[in-house]
Amino acid sequence: MPRRAPQSSAPHCQAVARVWRVSVCGMVVTLGLVAGRGEYTASEEAAWRPLPLIVDGKVAEGWCQVGWGGFVVEDGALRTACDPRGLGLLVYEKERFGNCQLRVVFRSQEARSNAGVFVRIADGILDQVGNPGAAFDRDTSGKISTASMKAMSESAEREEGPWFAVHRGYEVQIMDENDALHRTGAIYSLAASSAIFLKPPGDWKTMIITLAGDRILVDLDGRRITEFDPSAASVPRERKWFEPKREPERPRMGYLGLQNHDPGDVVWFKEVSVRALRGSSSR
Numbered sequence: 001m002p003r004r005a006p007q008s009s010a011p012h013c014q015a016v017a018r019v020w021r022v023s024v025c026g027m028v029v030t031l032g033l034v035a036g037r038g039e040y041t042a043s044e045e046a047a048w049r050p051l052p053l054i055v056d057g058k059v060a061e062g063w064c065q066v067g068w069g070g071f072v073v074e075d076g077a078l079r080t081a082c083d084p085r086g087l088g089l090l091v092y093e094k095e096r097f098g099n100c101q102l103r104v105v106f107r108s109q110e111a112r113s114n115a116g117v118f119v120r121i122a123d124g125i126l127d128q129v130g131n132p133g134a135a136f137d138r139d140t141s142g143k144i145s146t147a148s149m150k151a152m153s154e155s156a157e158r159e160e161g162p163w164f165a166v167h168r169g170y171e172v173q174i175m176d177e178n179d180a181l182h183r184t185g186a187i188y189s190l191a192a193s194s195a196i197f198l199k200p201p202g203d204w205k206t207m208i209i210t211l212a213g214d215r216i217l218v219d220l221d222g223r224r225i226t227e228f229d230p231s232a233a234s235v236p237r238e239r240k241w242f243e244p245k246r247e248p249e250r251p252r253m254g255y256l257g258l259q260n261h262d263p264g265d266v267v268w269f270k271e272v273s274v275r276a277l278r279g280s281s282s283r
Contacts, residue, residue, distance in 0.1 A: 048103055048273040051092060053078050062094040066125060067132045067162035069260040077270035080115055080260040084142070085135035086152065089118060089162040091125055091257040092272075098253040102209040103273040108201040109266035111177035116188065116259040117272075119211060120250040121169030125257070133160030142263070153241040165257055167245040170228075172209055172218055174259075174267055176201055181236070184225075185218045189243040190235055191228035195220050204270065213252065 052060035054073050065071075069083035071090050082088070097119070104117050134155035137148035144152075156163040165171075171188040176197050180186065185193035185207065198221065199205055210217040218226035229235075230250070237246055258269055 046275050048275050050271060050273045053269065053272060059090070062092060063090050064093045064126070064129050065090055066128045066165070066257070068135065071258070071260065071269075074268065077268040078258070079268045080266055082260045082263045082265055084138050084263050086132070087162045088132075088260040089125075089165050089257040090260070091118075091121070091165075091255055093126055093255070096123075096251075096253045096255055097211065097274060097276070099211055099213065099276075101275040102211070102256065103271065103275070104207045104209065104269065105204055105271035106174060106207070106267055106269050107204045108174065108176065108268075111197075111201050112175060112265075113201065113267050114261040114265040115174040115267035116171040116261075117174070117207070117209065118165045118169045118171050118257040118259060119209060119216065119254065120252070121165045121255040121257060122248075122251050123254075124168065125164050125255055128161050128164050131161055133158075133163060156241060162259070166242075168248055169250060169254060169257075170216060171244070171259065172207070172216070172226075174207075185220050186226060187216055187218075187228040189239060190230070190246075191216070191226055193218070193226045195225045196223070211252075214250075 052062065054060055054076070057073055059071055059073065059078065063071075065088060067088040068086040069088035070081050071078045072081045073079070078090075102117070102119065106115075108115070134151040135148065136152060137145045139145070155161070156166065159167050170190070173182060173186045173188045173193070174184050175182065176184050176195075180192035180194070181189050183193050183195060184197070184205075185195045206221055208219040210219075214230055216226070216228040217224065218228075235246070239246060256272075258272070
């Protein structure tokens with residue numbers, strides 16, 4: 001049975017020229033857009049609100065799995081538990097998030113460990129619970145059969161299972177060893193990451209994702225690495241079948257999710273927190 005979208009949602013702010021005065025967790029905060037830099041600054045630090053990840057040694061209530069595989073609890077963090085049949089996405093179903101900042105603390109087993117943080121996912125993602133879509137068929141060496149690859153590409157085009165989020169949301173990639181459009185911090189295949197990795201994969205890293213209108217900004221360990229504007233002329237228009245469709249308009253208020261990818265792609269998440277920006281009465 002399709003799931004209903006929750007009635008509550010995280011607050012969002014409205015821009016007023018180039019300076020915003022907003023209430024954040026009860027405090028008045030001024031946000032400024034620095035001309036020419038696309039940078040948002042806050043005059044005061046607002047409190048972060050952690051989303052529950054683990055309760056009693058299990059994935060906390062409020063998260064639901066879409067697609068194959070899942071997550072397990074290990075050493076106080078969520079670890080990807082990938083499935084050879086295909087992608088999966090752990091969706092936080094209790095809230096949708098508008099303009100806000102997300103703080104994600106993660107580490108990877110290897111530089112090529114693949115995962116991601118999905119944002120701005122449209123409401124229909126909850127209807128995909130229990131509908132994983134096509135499955136890969138692999139031989140004993142892990143090679144995917146031609147027939148199942150074709151079936152998967154067709155399933156992706158129909159936006160089934162986790163592919164709904166690929167095409168109706170944005171993925172902030174986690175994968176250190178890849179090209180600029182597909183490495184950690186990139187908006188997958190849409191906006192390049194300039195990340196320089198000062199920490200090895202096994203160390204915890206902190207990524208802050210700023211959702212501001214249609215724009216997405218990504219900072220890694222205190223360094224701005226990605227700026228994305230879907231209307232910019234620099235956004236690549238060509239795509240491969242496994243990359244997001246360019247045409248669908250993503251919502252300004254949507255769900256978030258944590259991706260599990262392929263067998264061997266091991267990534268841990270120990271914190272996902274939100275700092276919401278509540279708009280003033282000005283529009």
